[in-house]
Amino acid sequence: MYFCTPPSVYYVRRKNGNRRLGARMAGAEASDAVMMSCELKELGPVSEIMKLLECPICKGLPIPPIWNCDNGHISCDQCKSQLDECGLCRAPFAGGRNFFMEGVVNDCLVTCPYAEVGCGAVFRTHFMKNHAAECKFGPKIKWISCQNGNFPPNAIKGGRQHGVDLFIIRAPHMGSTTPGKLYEFAPPGVHPGGSKATLAWGGGERHKFSYEVLVAPLGHVSWVTSQNGDTTHNAVIGGVSETGETLYIGRFLHEDNLINGKIHPSHRCCYIGVNGREIASSTYEILVKVDLPPPTESNDDSTMNRNISDNDDMPAYYS
Numbered sequence: 001m002y003f004c005t006p007p008s009v010y011y012v013r014r015k016n017g018n019r020r021l022g023a024r025m026a027g028a029e030a031s032d033a034v035m036m037s038c039e040l041k042e043l044g045p046v047s048e049i050m051k052l053l054e055c056p057i058c059k060g061l062p063i064p065p066i067w068n069c070d071n072g073h074i075s076c077d078q079c080k081s082q083l084d085e086c087g088l089c090r091a092p093f094a095g096g097r098n099f100f101m102e103g104v105v106n107d108c109l110v111t112c113p114y115a116e117v118g119c120g121a122v123f124r125t126h127f128m129k130n131h132a133a134e135c136k137f138g139p140k141i142k143w144i145s146c147q148n149g150n151f152p153p154n155a156i157k158g159g160r161q162h163g164v165d166l167f168i169i170r171a172p173h174m175g176s177t178t179p180g181k182l183y184e185f186a187p188p189g190v191h192p193g194g195s196k197a198t199l200a201w202g203g204g205e206r207h208k209f210s211y212e213v214l215v216a217p218l219g220h221v222s223w224v225t226s227q228n229g230d231t232t233h234n235a236v237i238g239g240v241s242e243t244g245e246t247l248y249i250g251r252f253l254h255e256d257n258l259i260n261g262k263i264h265p266s267h268r269c270c271y272i273g274v275n276g277r278e279i280a281s282s283t284y285e286i287l288v289k290v291d292l293p294p295p296t297e298s299n300d301d302s303t304m305n306r307n308i309s310d311n312d313d314m315p316a317y318y319s
């Protein structure tokens with residue numbers, strides 16, 4: 001195998017209209033051009049290569065998408081989402097995705113992110129995402145970031161309004177993280193120009209274009225009746241008020257619509273957003289976790305992939 005050798009002579013039209021050899025486009029020096037005829041005999045020390053595969057910011061394996069800063073440093077998706085600029089050189093992340101790196105990482109064998117709590121699964125990175133989303137050792141009830149009316153397939157239904165199903169969301173608002181609702185699709189004429197996600201806060205209904213959606217497998221949550229701000233030990237935590245008070249997820253019937261919103265314990269009620277206003281009720285249903293037996297290693301069929309060594313010639317797919 002040769003590296004950096006163009007497969008054949010090719011020309012690229014530059015912005016000024018000149019046609020130049022493709023190899024010269026990379027700005028190759030004369031000495032680089034000589035090196036282009038080197039043949040790859042062996043990959044460098046594996047430990048060194050593995051170090052190159054770290055996100056330089058969090059030191060974790062960057063799960064694709066992997067991003068480039070303007071100066072060519074990589075960043076994992078999580079670090080990039082939390083930083084306005086490169087964590088190493090402060091350049092903007094305008095370099096786009098690093099598809100070479102993504103290809104390498106996607107073919108690596110990795111442990112499940114829930115290995116520490118008992119999952120023995122090992123997959124190519126490319127397939128681990130699917131496994132992790134459904135891993136029986138992972139958290140069953142979680143919040144997934146979404147935008148612009150989108151929601152994941154296992155979103156929990158909270159109620160129904162104007163004949164449209166509602167899902168459970170939460171979003172930051174004025175120093176709080178407040179639970180609210182998301183229409184499955186926009187009911188005609190209800191909130192022109194608004195978002196499908198809204199929450200009740202400060203007497204009004206607030207629209208949100210970025211939010212998190214609550215997801216859980218079937219049967220992992222249920223609703224129980226409650227009142228006057230009462231919660232239960234197994235209530236699902238929905239968010240936190242601007243004063244630091246824990247908020248829960250509640251719903252009640254309002255003009256024949258079952259609408260989900262937030263339970264504010266110290267206010268002794270549940271609030272929902274309806275037609276731009278915040279409506280309160282002292283009686284409501286509260287969302288609770290259903291106690292299920294913990295998973296056991298013995299019935300985990302994914303453990304068959306444990307102990308795969310670097311040298312095993314495994315296919316790039318398992319299911």
Ligand SMILES: [Zn+2]
Pocket residue numbers: 055056057058059060062075076077078079080
């Ligand atoms: Zn990172």
Ligand SMILES: [Zn+2]
Pocket residue numbers: 069070071072073086087088089090091
């Ligand atoms: Zn950088």
Ligand SMILES: [Zn+2]
Pocket residue numbers: 112113114115119120121131132135136137
């Ligand atoms: Zn797992």
